[in-house]
Amino acid sequence: MAIEPIHVIGGGLAGTEATWQIAQAGVPVVLHEMRPQRTSPAHHSEEVAELVCSNSFGAQATDRASGLLHEELRRLGSVIIAKADEHQVPAGGALAVDRGHFSHDLTTTLERHPLIELRREEVHQIPTEGITVLTTGPLTTEALAADLQRFTGQDYMSFFDAASPIVVGDSINQDVAFMASRYDRGEAAYLNCPMNREQYLHFWTELCKAEQAELKDFERETAKFFEACLPIEEMARRGEDTMRYGPLKPVGLFDARLGDFKDPYNKDKKPYAVVQLRQEDRQGQLWNMVGFQTNLRWGEQARVFRLIPGLENAEFVRMGVMHRNTFINSPELLHRTLQFKTRPTLLAAGQLVGTEGYTAATAGGWLAGTNAARLALGLEPLELPVTTMMGALLDFISTAEPKHFQPMPPNFGILPALPSKIRNKRERYGQYRDRGLADLDTWATQHRIRPSFFSLHTPEINIPLLRYR
Template identity: 75%
Template sequence: MENQPIQVIGGGLAGTEAAWQIAEAGIPVILHEMRPKRFSPAHHTENLAELVCSNSFGAMASDRAAGLLHEELRQLGSIIISKADEHAVPAGGALAVDRGQFGQDLTQTLANHPLIEFRRGEVPAIPDGIVVLASGPLTSPDLAADLQRFTGMEYLSFFDAASPIIVGDSINKNIAFMASRYDKGEAAYLNCPMNKEQYLQFREALLQAEKTELKDFEIETAKYFEACLPIEEMARRGEDTMRYGPLKPVGLSDSRTGERPYAVIQLRQEDKAGQLWNMVGFQTNLRWGEQKRVFQMIPGLENAEFVRLGVMHRNTFLNAPQLLSPSLQFKQRPTLLAAGQLIGTEGYTAAAAGGWLAGTNAARLALGKEPLILPPTTMIGALFEYISSATPKHFQPMPPNFGIIPDLGVKIKSKPEKYGKYRDRSLADLANWKTQINNV
């Protein structure tokens, strides 16, 4: 089987990672990406691994869930995390990247690999042979229909959204101030402060603003993913909901006044030059004209120039507990593997992790080897153990978090100490696992 190319469908984070791991294992791979012949509602470029929402991969510290997953993937040779590190931009304690350079570099790097063939165009049906399905939450209708026929199941669905991006020179730096929460790390966020009156006026404007109309079938099936709520939905849920979410002022004070604002809108650097800034937590379904009107009410953004406004779209994901094993193989067809948001994981790093495992196991199948399952004490192992064993009836997308990792067996009150021990155990178990695999 090793002479037959493995096919990877989808050039997002998961598909890019999967294709790289297959090729690095010495197996030829065909990477299918429908862009630029057909674009999804969320994509704007033809680059691989385009980041369509935030440019942040989450916390860098390895005693945080996302940061631990970063470190595990570094140990496993992830191309996504390697390029993220290479194209990092200042973001306080987070790993954020210059998304343009990141996508361009990955596209060129894979194009230069002698065992990777690009095919631009839509794949309408699941091919035969060994296949990694990484078509994402916006899978094209024909392929989605074929996947539904194959599984005999309906998709689950929820809504996801992307935040606006602002030109740096259009931000009023006399009002916005640079700081990171609790002065942690480099001061890498621009903070737009609000007093109580400004906050309440802003909330009222959000509540009254016109939203993009959803189709009837979308309204009936829509479920917001709680970690990515539209800002207007947060405003609707209560007067202080935003202040306990992305607008929380805790740990932030303006060094010019020494005062802590009533609420704060944070802007995160998008590119290395600091020319573009992302509105943190401002996923939205407001009409574009309304976004400009309402967001320019924010102190410091009175003359904001938006290079991208927020968009909202329906994402779809599989009922992974019924369909997949922890190796990311379909139970009813082991030569078909899946990865990315399609399988119900949340976040860029989780998508890369799924791509790593699906690609690695696809290559092992081609080489006549047993597929791998990682220890459940690692973040990557726990994540895929969860999505393959959760209660199917209530399954929802899951980001990396310490709640899915097996208990330490000892009671530790201090969260930092507890998370540090999770990290130490994870990385030690991963190192031992790698040694065992290499000796097989």
């Protein structure tokens, strides 16, 4: 008997991952993406899996929360992480990608899969029949958001997110800026613009006075910022030194051209604050201002950010923007399988459900896609072990206190405690990692979860391949 296609609505990271996992299980799938028929305030292309904020997936080390999540997804055959690895650009200890090549490759990969149909259209209502995965993200259209509100009987919750400006590399004064990674870890991958105290205080003063883009009335009434992604001007207003203990912290950054700053006698040469820029593309032509997400007016961004030494003549190819992110109250609505409690054939993933960050969206997409495929094949949906970062994160968003629910990024604080207390943080995180990866491997073997058979580079295959035997 033919299997009816599963419908995935939204072509972001979660939707792309879900679509791939469904097709890899041998189930036909239709991915609905409204671009280019309709654009959004945050997107700049019509490719799937476009990275609208930073080009970084976070720290790579597996004793960091994001790095552990990367490794779990690699072991489960994530197409997003596979392509991120393939299109990686230097970023010190972080997994950063050439965002243009990354999203274009993923679009092409999905388009050539024989079980995937990429349908360019806006979806106004949740399908009433069949299996559906909602991955429309924080910028869900008004019509679909209204239909989801009718279905759940709840209003959306919201917070504000922002993106950083991108600068042309040739416009950066590299007589001032220097290449280095913090504490010389790994390859020197960041351009660093140093400030002395006088330069920093002038920049801080002008940033605090700079004019912001006006919010709409309904946005101003509910404006809340996500603490992990504060606009730089909001951070500045919290105090003179707030930025120096955040994205502008100078510790561990040394300009080798001026001597050995590890020498304690060279303290006078150490910068008072440092603005870092991370490579955006493979050729190093574009650079992202790290931590400079902002809602300033574009003219003000150019004026104030050019006060930074090394950026006096900066050419901006993208200015910073801020937008309202909406999400559902997942603890009241979803099971740990990412199925809606009132309709098991409807699943959701990504920032829509209250996970925060690229890799977290990918993790939700993996589970929602996997479980959608299992439902289509007559199999029981899965729950991930809570000792894994993926499992702990999805357990949190489905079991947290609904009254105070807010988006959650991957972090070690949501994992179950270890059998014995370990004081050393690095060692403790290593123990979390070892336990989680061992439990994930056991779980994957038990449920016959194997990495994808269909090569990411194979132009076509003639027969569906079932992942579950």
